[in-house]
Amino acid sequence: MTAISLGMPDVPTKLADRRVSRKIHVGSVPVGGDAPVSVQSMTTTRTSDIGATLQQIAELTASGCQIVRVACPTQDDADALPVIAKKSQIPVIADIHFQPKYVFAAIDAGCAAVRVNPGNIKKFDDQVKEIAKAAGDAGTPIRIGVNAGSLDARLLAKYGKATPEALVESALWEASLFEEHGFRDIKISVKHNDPVVMVNAYRQLAAQSDYPLHLGVTEAGPAFQGTIKSAVAFGALLSEGIGDTIRVSLSAPPAEEVKVGLQILESLNLKPRRLEIVSCPSCGRAQVDVYKLADQVTAGLEGMEVPLRVAVMGCVVNGPGEAREADLGVASGNGKGQIFVKGQVIKTVPESKIVETLIEEAMKIAEQMEKDGVTSGEPVVTAAG
Numbered sequence: 497m498t499a500i501s502l503g504m505p506d507v508p509t510k511l512a513d514r515r516v517s518r519k520i521h522v523g524s525v526p527v528g529g530d531a532p533v534s535v536q537s538m539t540t541t542r543t544s545d546i547g548a549t550l551q552q553i554a555e556l557t558a559s560g561c562q563i564v565r566v567a568c569p570t571q572d573d574a575d576a577l578p579v580i581a582k583k584s585q586i587p588v589i590a591d592i593h594f595q596p597k598y599v600f601a602a603i604d605a606g607c608a609a610v611r612v613n614p615g616n617i618k619k620f621d622d623q624v625k626e627i628a629k630a631a632g633d634a635g636t637p638i639r640i641g642v643n644a645g646s647l648d649a650r651l652l653a654k655y656g657k658a659t660p661e662a663l664v665e666s667a668l669w670e671a672s673l674f675e676e677h678g679f680r681d682i683k684i685s686v687k688h689n690d691p692v693v694m695v696n697a698y699r700q701l702a703a704q705s706d707y708p709l710h711l712g713v714t715e716a717g718p719a720f721q722g723t724i725k726s727a728v729a730f731g732a733l734l735s736e737g738i739g740d741t742i743r744v745s746l747s748a749p750p751a752e753e754v755k756v757g758l759q760i761l762e763s764l765n766l767k768p769r770r771l772e773i774v775s776c777p778s779c780g781r782a783q784v785d786v787y788k789l790a791d792q793v794t795a796g797l798e799g800m801e802v803p804l805r806v807a808v809m810g811c812v813v814n815g816p817g818e819a820r821e822a823d824l825g826v827a828s829g830n831g832k833g834q835i836f837v838k839g840q841v842i843k844t845v846p847e848s849k850i851v852e853t854l855i856e857e858a859m860k861i862a863e864q865m866e867k868d869g870v871t872s873g874e875p876v877v878t879a880a881g
């Protein structure tokens with residue numbers, strides 16, 4: 497059916513076309529090109545503790561993480577890689593600093609990719625030819641991960657500090673060493689703890705190359721600060737189409753990083769939405785405790801995979817409008833809640849019954865969605881006043 501324009505402006509569903517980058521494959525997950533932006537995290541266990549590491553990877557997988565990185569600072573960690581790479585449900589990247597021999601170990605172990613840091617693995621430059629050959633033969637991509645805190649001494653001397661130019665030069669220099677040996681299966685990160693420097697570095701890198709980019713604000717801080725920094729920096733870049741895979745770094749359990757990463761992508765319509773609670777901030781007009789109601793509804797629906805949009809509104813000003821736009825909603829007032837399903841008021845319940853009624857109705861809609869095979873939502877743009 498041809499859409500007929502009724503004179504209404506189209507609502508854009510994305511902020512920018514993705515930058516055209518070359519595509520690589522981190523195990524089963526494509527990164528770059530037309531592949532969706534993926535979310536990754538890093539384990540906090542000792543990698544040599546295989547049981548604990550696999551347990552954390554299982555938790556990360558359950559939280560939606562698509563790629564996981566494990567640190568490999570010792571021989572014991574390197575020895576654990578074959579089992580971890582084999583048993584992990586998602587592709588495993590070995591994170592190597594200082595010891596080039598572990599790069600070979602990680603490739604042999606069947607890791608989906610290896611991350612190296614050009615700033616602290618200088619010995620590595622002499623072995624690029626061998627590493628390029630081993631990685632090329634095994635089909636193992638390499639992430640060149642430049643970090644402001646461990647910038648190559650030569651570039652630190654040249655630029656005085658970790659400027660965007662210094663980060664980019666370091667990354668592109670290292671990449672050129674691999675390219676000289678015909679190895680092109682590379683992705684790059686240029687992380688800094690200052691979102692402004694980081695955004696500028698990635699912009700420059702994006703303009704100068706077609707490498708797929710792994711976005712990260714390094715040492716972003718505790719959960720609240722790190723979430724804001726990452727959302728701001730990733731938002732700026734992703735809204736320009738820059739970024740192919742993301743890692744939110746928080747001083748918090750890694751599953752929290754994944755939650756934040758997924759939410760950033762969902763907010764930018766770069767990932768189909770799942771459960772979304774549209775709740776008002778409350779104000780002097782509220783006739784119900786909106787915070788409590790929103791928390792209770794969120795807790796009651798936690799883990800729901802279908803793209804349900806639930807509106808929890810404090811009064812009748814925006815309440816009925818928002819509630820009608822959602823799959824399910826409540827507009828509260830006068831000690832009661834009007835429950836809407838797909839735009840229709842289906843019942844009015846006393847305030848004490850709002851939460852249980854919403855959860856009950858949500859379950860019914862979710863069940864129907866699952867029967868209909870709806871497991872993820874089309875990205876939609878919504879605006880709530």
Ligand code: SF4
Pocket residue numbers: 776777778779780781782783809810811812813814815
């Ligand atoms: S919906 Fe009502 S209570 Fe909530 S912020 Fe808007 S006016 Fe205030």
